[in-house]
Amino acid sequence: MAVITESELRKHFRNQNLKEVAVYEVVKGTILTPSAKSFLTDHQIELRFVQPGQASASETETSIKTSATTEASELANTSAASSASQREVKLQITKNLDTEPQTAMKKRFRTLYGGFLETKPEHMTHLYGNMLVFKDHPRILFRGKLDSLETKLLEAQISCHKLNMTKLVEDLEEVLQFVRRIVRCEVLSEPIEQFHLLGMTSEELRAQSHFPKKHFGLEHFQPSFDMGEAVVVINALRTMTRETELLAYQAFKKEHGEADREDIILSLNRLSSLFWIIMFRIRVGQYN
Numbered sequence: 001m002a003v004i005t006e007s008e009l010r011k012h013f014r015n016q017n018l019k020e021v022a023v024y025e026v027v028k029g030t031i032l033t034p035s036a037k038s039f040l041t042d043h044q045i046e047l048r049f050v051q052p053g054q055a056s057a058s059e060t061e062t063s064i065k066t067s068a069t070t071e072a073s074e075l076a077n078t079s080a081a082s083s084a085s086q087r088e089v090k091l092q093i094t095k096n097l098d099t100e101p102q103t104a105m106k107k108r109f110r111t112l113y114g115g116f117l118e119t120k121p122e123h124m125t126h127l128y129g130n131m132l133v134f135k136d137h138p139r140i141l142f143r144g145k146l147d148s149l150e151t152k153l154l155e156a157q158i159s160c161h162k163l164n165m166t167k168l169v170e171d172l173e174e175v176l177q178f179v180r181r182i183v184r185c186e187v188l189s190e191p192i193e194q195f196h197l198l199g200m201t202s203e204e205l206r207a208q209s210h211f212p213k214k215h216f217g218l219e220h221f222q223p224s225f226d227m228g229e230a231v232v233v234i235n236a237l238r239t240m241t242r243e244t245e246l247l248a249y250q251a252f253k254k255e256h257g258e259a260d261r262e263d264i265i266l267s268l269n270r271l272s273s274l275f276w277i278i279m280f281r282i283r284v285g286q287y288n
Helices: 007-012 036-040 056-077 079-096 138-161 168-189 204-208 212-216 229-252 262-283
Strands: 023-027 046-050 109-111 124-128 132-133
Touching: 007 036, 007 132, 124 138, 132 138, 138 168, 138 229, 168 262, 204 212, 204 262, 212 262, 229 262
Parallel strands: 023 046, 109 132
Antiparallel strands: 124 132
């Protein structure tokens, strides 16, 4: 029984424009590794299983073109022969093309495994478009964590508002919009372009969080309750952001450990750095 890995798929498609590839066919019984299936899903390529000896879509297309050429030639000789040729082509299409059957007035859903469903089961959800996955799919878990992070940001804004830290509430609103931008880019497969958070670039965020003594006059510290409610609330956001970053890596990890969507992973990493910076700002009185 054959096993196809992500590396083999990349070699297979290396000279093709993946945006123009709609279907990848394998003999029924072939096993694809999870990362290979994710590769096809990420590029919106349908996995289709065919019986041994069955004509592939490309072979069928060639056969149809040949039959059509023959039909045109026979048309010059006799209309009866042409009609027979047309019937042959139609039969050939019906027999060889493994197309999705049409069901009137019913929406069909695709799955990662090449099948179709008439209705959406409760244990499945949308990955994108009409593509369904199980609800414990890594990318769905990641999206759930982003949703939780948004909730914690809103709670933090309420806490800081009660502490009369208006500027901090405004800064957290900017962070909230940035997290929602990550959500949008992940769902729509859009890149996260270069960004600024609270006026800082990715490099500046890293520098200030790594060298707080230079920028704030304080060494790195372990948060404590006596540092105040605001520090504790922001630290909770920092730790949740770290958890979200780890889930992002698990969602986009490829076969050999490298990852797709490093822009998302980088964004979350710098966001956790920003929360360290905010804690330093609170401690030196910048939000008083």
